[in-house]
Amino acid sequence: MAETAVRVRGLRKVYGDHVAVDGLDLDIRRGEIFGILGPNGAGKSTTVEILEGHRKRDAGEVDVLGEDPGKASRRWKSRIGIVWQNEIVIGDLKVAEAVRHFASYFPNPRDPEEIIELVGLTEKANARVGGLSGGQRRRVDVAIGVIGRPELLFLDEPTTGFDPAARRQFWDLIRSLADGGTSIVLTSHYLDEVEALADRLAVVVKGKVVAEGDPATLGGRASAQAQVSWLGADGPMTHRTDSPTTVVSELAAYFKGEIPELTVTRPSLEDIYLGLIKEQETVA
Numbered sequence: 001m002a003e004t005a006v007r008v009r010g011l012r013k014v015y016g017d018h019v020a021v022d023g024l025d026l027d028i029r030r031g032e033i034f035g036i037l038g039p040n041g042a043g044k045s046t047t048v049e050i051l052e053g054h055r056k057r058d059a060g061e062v063d064v065l066g067e068d069p070g071k072a073s074r075r076w077k078s079r080i081g082i083v084w085q086n087e088i089v090i091g092d093l094k095v096a097e098a099v100r101h102f103a104s105y106f107p108n109p110r111d112p113e114e115i116i117e118l119v120g121l122t123e124k125a126n127a128r129v130g131g132l133s134g135g136q137r138r139r140v141d142v143a144i145g146v147i148g149r150p151e152l153l154f155l156d157e158p159t160t161g162f163d164p165a166a167r168r169q170f171w172d173l174i175r176s177l178a179d180g181g182t183s184i185v186l187t188s189h190y191l192d193e194v195e196a197l198a199d200r201l202a203v204v205v206k207g208k209v210v211a212e213g214d215p216a217t218l219g220g221r222a223s224a225q226a227q228v229s230w231l232g233a234d235g236p237m238t239h240r241t242d243s244p245t246t247v248v249s250e251l252a253a254y255f256k257g258e259i260p261e262l263t264v265t266r267p268s269l270e271d272i273y274l275g276l277i278k279e280q281e282t283v284a
């Protein structure tokens with residue numbers, strides 16, 4: 001029990017006559033970064049909002065940190081962190097004021113100065129939130145999301161609008177939170193982000209989990225055929241194989257050393273993900 005952060009069985013949510021979540025099961029372990037992927041309208045936000053206690057469900061069992069979010073206590077709420085888009089509400093406040101303000105809501109908050117440093121905003125501590133860049137504002141959102149020392153953090157599309165360097169820094173921040181023991185639920189449309197961060201992930205399509213696993217092996221990825229490509233005497237060559245090592249050794253013997261322009265690739269997470277989505281679409 002202590003190992004589980006989130007346990008969901010048979011979750012269902014209906015809007016009018018539209019079934020948004022249709023018998024969804026989920027297990028998220030304590031201390032892991034868990035990615036939720038899925039196309040637009042798949043039911044990800046609805047599911048996450050139910051886990052956060054912000055939306056009622058129609059059926060199913062939900063346990064988050066040992067409680068039902070639908071009936072959760074105030075104390076439970078203080079154990080959950082949610083990265084909202086706060087900037088509109090707090091635009092007039094300075095960064096340090098905003099973080100301190102939110103710290104005051106929690107029984108055992110982290111030190112605001114420390115958190116501002118952790119998100120890389122020390123130099124902007126006295127700047128107004130409204131005047132920050134999009135990426136910097138998102139960092140304020142994260143600072144506010146983690147100020148209460150959450151055991152479980154919900155991150156929805158955290159790096160939208162970040163430049164590549166800021167994304168990498170942000171990933172380091174998320175990893176450092178996870179290393180510190182925070183369980184993290186990450187919803188993102190960026191497959192590279194999920195691949196870089198998630199220990200495990202679930203793909204949600206039409207309100208159900210259609211695949212679950214770690215990014216390296218999801219949907220048979222690790223055992224999928226490899227593609228060996230090289231430059232042959234007559235131009236570029238490609239060979240699909242279950243035993244790329246054998247093919248590469250044969251090529252090395254043939255070329256008596258370096259194989260020109262050699263690459264060995266397996267399907268990317270994106271290839272696997274798009275395949276899963278396509279498969280589900282055809283199952284109408």
Ligand SMILES: Nc1ncnc2c1ncn2[C@@H]1O[C@H](COP(=O)(O)OP(=O)(O)OP(=O)(O)O)[C@@H](O)[C@H]1O
Pocket residue numbers: 015018020038039040041042043044045046047
């Ligand atoms: N408040 C609501 N009232 C009616 N229908 C809703 C409501 N919220 C969501 N829906 C519908 O439920 C389905 C699932 O929506 P949800 O926002 O959970 O999907 P999502 O996977 O988060 O999508 P996205 O990737 O676009 O954010 C969609 O068809 C959406 O139109």
